[in-house]
Amino acid sequence: MAHILVIGAGRSADALIDYLAKAVQTYQWKMTVADVSTDLLTQKLAPYPHVKTLVFDIYNHSQATETIAKVDMVVSLLPASLHAEVAKYCLIHQxxxxxxxxxxxxxxxxxKDVEEAGLIFLNEIGLDPGIDHMSAMQMIDEIKSQNGNIVSFKSYTGGLVAPEYDNNPWHYKFTWNPRNVILAGKGGTAQYIENGQYKYIPYHQLFNQTDSLEVEGLGKFETYANRDSLKYRELYxxxxxxxxxxxxxxxxxxCSAWAVLVSLGLTSDDFEVDTKGMTYRTFTEAFFPETSAQSTVDKLASFIGKSADHEIIQKIAWAGLLDDIPIPVKGSPAFILQHLLEQKWKLEDNDKDMIVMQHQFEYQLTNQTKYAKTSDLVVLGDENHTAMAKTVGLPLAIAAKLILLGKINLKGVFIPTLKEIYAPVMAELLQLGIEFKERQTQLA
Ligand SMILES: NC(=O)c1ccc[n+]([C@@H]2O[C@H](COP(=O)([O-])OP(=O)(O)OC[C@H]3O[C@@H](n4cnc5c(N)ncnc54)[C@H](O)[C@@H]3O)[C@@H](O)[C@H]2O)c1
Ligand SMILES: N[C@@H](CCCCN[C@@H](CCC(=O)O)C(=O)O)C(=O)O
Incomplete structure (x- = not known):
C-alpha cells in the first residue's frame, strides 16, 4: 500500500491535500500530512479523518529519519530553502x-544518485514554475511539429487578487509564502535576451525596468523580469x-512604489533593526538621506523627487509605513515590512484571488509566413481553494498520483518539460477546469 507524506500544510497546500486525500481513498493508499504548526494541521485536515497528521520539524533529525523511512513518496511544500534537507533524507531512504x-x-x-536508486525527484511542478513550463512546452512542441521556427517567447505569471476584491492601492494581497514576495528578485541578477541582446537587471533596478501587457477582459498589468530566463532556452x-x-x-x-521601498533599503535582510521605541514612521525615516524637509511625507517626496500627493507616497502611507504606531517585532527591515504587510495585504476570508498567465510566441513557418500566438490562463479562487493553491497543488498532486500508478516512469532529477510528464498532467488539469485560451494572428 503506497504511503504519501506531504510536508508543509501552508497556503499553497490546500488543493493538493484535497486531491490526494481523495486519491488515497480511491487507490487504497495511505497519506500523512506533516507540519510544525499543530493549529494548521488541526484546521486543515479536519475534513479528512482518514489522513494522518504529524506535528513535525524537518530539522528534528530522528523524527525526519523515522518519518521519511516509512513512506514511499514525499511531497514537500516547505519553504523552498528546506527542500534540500528533505531531499537528503529521500535519497538515504530511497x-x-x-x-x-x-x-x-x-x-x-x-x-546521478537519484537515477541509480531508481527514484524520481520532480521539481518546478507548481504554477510558476510549473504550469508555465508545461503549457509552454505543449505549445513549443506543437509549433515545432509544424516545422515552425520560434523567434520570440515571453511568458508572464501573476498571483494577484481577483478584480472584485481588489480594494487596496497596491492591487495586491498575499496568497502564498509572504517572505518570498517581500524578497522577490533578491536571489540574483535577472537575465533574459531580447532581439539577440543579453539583458541583465540587478536587484536594485528590477522594479524600475518594467513593461506592461494587456490581458483580454482584465486590462493592463505591469511586468518585471523573473530570475534567469536564459537557462530555460536550453531546457525548452x-x-x-x-x-x-x-x-x-x-x-x-x-512596481514603481515597490522600487522606492527597495531603494530605501526596506527589503534588506542582512541586519537587524533595534525597534525599541521605534514606530513605523521613525523606522522609515531612518532610511532617508539627510534633507532639509520637515515632515516625513516631505522627506519621502524629496527622496523620490515627486510631489507629496504622488500615488507612490499614497501607497506607502496606505501600507502604514508612515504611521506613528510602535513596531511590535524585531528583525531585519524585510522582516518588519513583512510583518506590517501581512496585516495590510491579508487575503480576508471572503476574498478571492486570481492567477493570470500569458505566453506570447512569435514564429515563422518554412513558407516564411510569420505568426504571433498568445495563450492566456485566468484562474479564480473559489470558496474551497485559492487560485494559487489550485494551480500550485493540482499539478503536484496529479504528478504524485501518476508516479505512484507507474504512468510517469522516469528516473532521475527532472522539471516538467518532458512530454511524458506535461502531457498527462496538463490533460488532467484541463479536466479540472485549468484551461488556456489561445489566439493566433498572421504577422506582416
Ligand atoms: N511553483 C509555484 O508556483 C509556487 C507557488 C507558491 C508556492 N510555491 C512554493 O511552495 C512551497 C509552499 O508555499 P506556501 O505558499 O504554502 O508557503 P507557506 O509559508 O504558507 O507554508 C509553508 C509551511 O511550511 C511549514 N514549515 C516551515 N518550516 C517548517 C519546518 N522546519 N518543518 C516542518 N514544517 C515547516 C510552515 O508551518 C507552513 O505551514 C514553498 O516552497 C513555495 O516557495 C511554489
Ligand atoms: N511570479 C508570480 C507567481 C509566483 C508563484 C510562486 N513561485 C515562487 C517559487 C519559489 C520556489 O518555491 O522556488 C517564486 O518565488 O517565484 C508572482 O510572483 O506573482
Whole structure:
C-alpha cells in the first residue's frame, strides 16, 4: 500500500491535500500530512479523518529519519530553502520527492544518485514554475511539429487578487509564502535576451525596468523580469532563440512604489533593526538621506523627487509605513515590512484571488509566413481553494498520483518539460477546469 507524506500544510497546500486525500481513498493508499504548526494541521485536515497528521520539524533529525523511512513518496511544500534537507533524507531512504520549487543546485547535484536508486525527484511542478513550463512546452512542441521556427517567447505569471476584491492601492494581497514576495528578485541578477541582446537587471533596478501587457477582459498589468530566463532556452529546446523572457505580473503602480521601498533599503535582510521605541514612521525615516524637509511625507517626496500627493507616497502611507504606531517585532527591515504587510495585504476570508498567465510566441513557418500566438490562463479562487493553491497543488498532486500508478516512469532529477510528464498532467488539469485560451494572428 503506497504511503504519501506531504510536508508543509501552508497556503499553497490546500488543493493538493484535497486531491490526494481523495486519491488515497480511491487507490487504497495511505497519506500523512506533516507540519510544525499543530493549529494548521488541526484546521486543515479536519475534513479528512482518514489522513494522518504529524506535528513535525524537518530539522528534528530522528523524527525526519523515522518519518521519511516509512513512506514511499514525499511531497514537500516547505519553504523552498528546506527542500534540500528533505531531499537528503529521500535519497538515504530511497523515496520519491516532488516539489513546486525551483530546482536547487543541491538537488541537481543528486541527479546521478537519484537515477541509480531508481527514484524520481520532480521539481518546478507548481504554477510558476510549473504550469508555465508545461503549457509552454505543449505549445513549443506543437509549433515545432509544424516545422515552425520560434523567434520570440515571453511568458508572464501573476498571483494577484481577483478584480472584485481588489480594494487596496497596491492591487495586491498575499496568497502564498509572504517572505518570498517581500524578497522577490533578491536571489540574483535577472537575465533574459531580447532581439539577440543579453539583458541583465540587478536587484536594485528590477522594479524600475518594467513593461506592461494587456490581458483580454482584465486590462493592463505591469511586468518585471523573473530570475534567469536564459537557462530555460536550453531546457525548452529553444537554444538559439533571440528573444526569451519569463516575467512576473503586478497591478498598475505596484512596481514603481515597490522600487522606492527597495531603494530605501526596506527589503534588506542582512541586519537587524533595534525597534525599541521605534514606530513605523521613525523606522522609515531612518532610511532617508539627510534633507532639509520637515515632515516625513516631505522627506519621502524629496527622496523620490515627486510631489507629496504622488500615488507612490499614497501607497506607502496606505501600507502604514508612515504611521506613528510602535513596531511590535524585531528583525531585519524585510522582516518588519513583512510583518506590517501581512496585516495590510491579508487575503480576508471572503476574498478571492486570481492567477493570470500569458505566453506570447512569435514564429515563422518554412513558407516564411510569420505568426504571433498568445495563450492566456485566468484562474479564480473559489470558496474551497485559492487560485494559487489550485494551480500550485493540482499539478503536484496529479504528478504524485501518476508516479505512484507507474504512468510517469522516469528516473532521475527532472522539471516538467518532458512530454511524458506535461502531457498527462496538463490533460488532467484541463479536466479540472485549468484551461488556456489561445489566439493566433498572421504577422506582416
Ligand atoms: N511553483 C509555484 O508556483 C509556487 C507557488 C507558491 C508556492 N510555491 C512554493 O511552495 C512551497 C509552499 O508555499 P506556501 O505558499 O504554502 O508557503 P507557506 O509559508 O504558507 O507554508 C509553508 C509551511 O511550511 C511549514 N514549515 C516551515 N518550516 C517548517 C519546518 N522546519 N518543518 C516542518 N514544517 C515547516 C510552515 O508551518 C507552513 O505551514 C514553498 O516552497 C513555495 O516557495 C511554489
Ligand atoms: N511570479 C508570480 C507567481 C509566483 C508563484 C510562486 N513561485 C515562487 C517559487 C519559489 C520556489 O518555491 O522556488 C517564486 O518565488 O517565484 C508572482 O510572483 O506573482
Amino acid at each position: 523515496k520519491h520527492l516532488l516539489t513546486a520549487s525551483y530546482l536547487s543546485e543541491e538537488i541537481k547535484a543528486m541527479a 529546446g529553444l537554444d538559439h532563440i533571440p528573444t526569451m523572457l519569463r516575467g512576473t505580473l503586478r497591478g498598475d503602480g505596484y
